[in-house]
Amino acid sequence: MDDLPTLAQVAAAAGVSPATASRVLTGSVRVSTSTRRQVHDAMSRLGYVRRRAPRGVSNRRSDQLIAAVVCESPQRLFTEPFYARLLSSAEDTLAGHGVPMMIMTATPNTSTITAPPLVSGTVDGIILIGARERHPILVTLAASGIPIRCVGRPPDDIDIPYVDMDNRDGGRQAAEHLLLGGRKSITAIGGPPGLPGAADRLEGFLQTLSRAGMINVPVAYGDFTHASGCHAMQWLLNRVPHLDAVFAASDTMAAAAIQTLRRAGRRVPDDVAVVGYDDSPIARHTAPPLTTVRQPVEELTSMAVRLLLATISSGETPSNNPTLPTELVIRESA
Template sequence: MAGSPTLAEVAAAAGVSPATASRALSGSVRVTTSTRRRVNDAVVQLGYVRRRSVYSLPRARTDHVVAAAICEPLPRVLSSPFHVRLLSTAEQVLAERGMSMVVVPSTGTSAVRSLLTGAFGGVLLIGAADQQPVGVALAASGVPVRSTGRPPDGATLPYVDVDNVDGGRQVAEHLWTSGRRRLGVIAGPRDLPAARDRLDGFRRVLHDAGVRSVPVAHGDFTRASGTHAMRWLLHRCPDLDGVFAIADTMAAGAIQTLRRTGRTVPGDVATVGFDDAHFARQLTPSLTTVRQPVEELAVRAATLLIDDMTTGPRRAGNELLPTELVVRESA
């Protein structure tokens, strides 16, 4: 479809009149739920951007409001050291430029529609996974967007990311050169690019060393999931002598399980995390982990988004920030 989608095209796709489509986007009570759903679906499908705020704010004001589109469950985000550091730093950068930030949970169709209506001058996309509509819809919309982290497959969006692949590589090399041979991984969700990249970097090193199969348990970045994943790995490989948890929170849960099963860290099982969260030094033993520059990631993503908002959206200019293995007592 040439050019930006129009309201008339949204209405045609939804099978309603333009007036009805307009009322649906404005939140009118005169529109049925089923009609509103069809219009919302058409907005996402076409990438329609409404040029007037649905909140009836002056346009000059909405140009200075950035949506932090969170594509993960909000309770998990609020308990995540990574997300807290990322959001607080991004908000500070935007505030210094006279802009404000609104956190918008973006896991459903209605939430995606809110990002495309013109209520926000730009979108900071956080944690987008495969099969979620938000990435593809934003890529087609023309709204200024900057993804923190590599966007999901199928969504061509400019991004700033940390080198997750190299981080995984550093962990594998450290464990392998320290003599650990029976290794396992506590990975993240399969549909999350950052989780896949960390696992891929780890596997490549072992593949080059002749290891064709590594047991992998998947968690969701919570401590509890690290506990359960470690139990699964020990059940499958009771002689495990090294584990890579792709988040410090899951590494903490893994260490808890290892202790409960009578294993020492690092004596029996060397354990490595990823993030270098504030509590990594406070664990017993202190956690060997991959440090990712979260604050720098937030600064670069927010700064480039501001540039996109003031000079026009770009679809290039991606940046990849280095990671660093921090060796402590756990491995």
């Protein structure tokens, strides 16, 4: 017996008519933002799963369409090289299968208008990127029944299939390299704590230092941008004037740290060793070139896309969440 909540029950819980709830699901523009939020909140509370027509029925498209949903603002999407690498890889892989891709952004403030077209049957599958804790679109998509694959481990213990990188081990490799280099006053610039990948990098780094007897390591936090890296590095210099090493959770922040150290009259790596994370193109063009942890962004994304397409094709719930290795790339900054 099917005891899953019905659309009528969702409508009742949201205090709207079934017709209005249906318009929300189909992405109609004739519904206010506040009403959309009420309906999606009710869907999340009740665990409503949209009944999708089986592939092959007459009202379904014969072609496929995949949505890449980036949980960031458009400004971040178009200014951070990481997203260009990731989305290019996704599109290349999909193009090889003859499947088009559309790109959407979804911040916590815009998720109520982003979710409806995604859960209405417009797309066949979703690649979810950059999901942070307490992001409202997570629960909505997890309950939608749409095939989905998250790039990076999802937060909040949300049950969404994913492909991840071994970020903890990446942090471990960075810490061991600095310890082996004889550094005694080590600091870190972490990424957003609500992003699982950033949290894992910092955790692996700090745990390794702790096992070596180095506790209470000073940490400043940034949001992967150049400006935040500058501010974080300056904060660390003010707090620990004699620091001799810094690990930054992204190459962009590491490049900003090098710039800030140079302005403060500190030489890299003679006075301060700097290790980044990503092995993005910028790592080869800093002065000096950046020692960094390489994460296989293109391979990660391609695997996520292939697994999503396999799920769509088979109709089976995936059970595997692969984790790819990271690798320390030694250059001149540390």
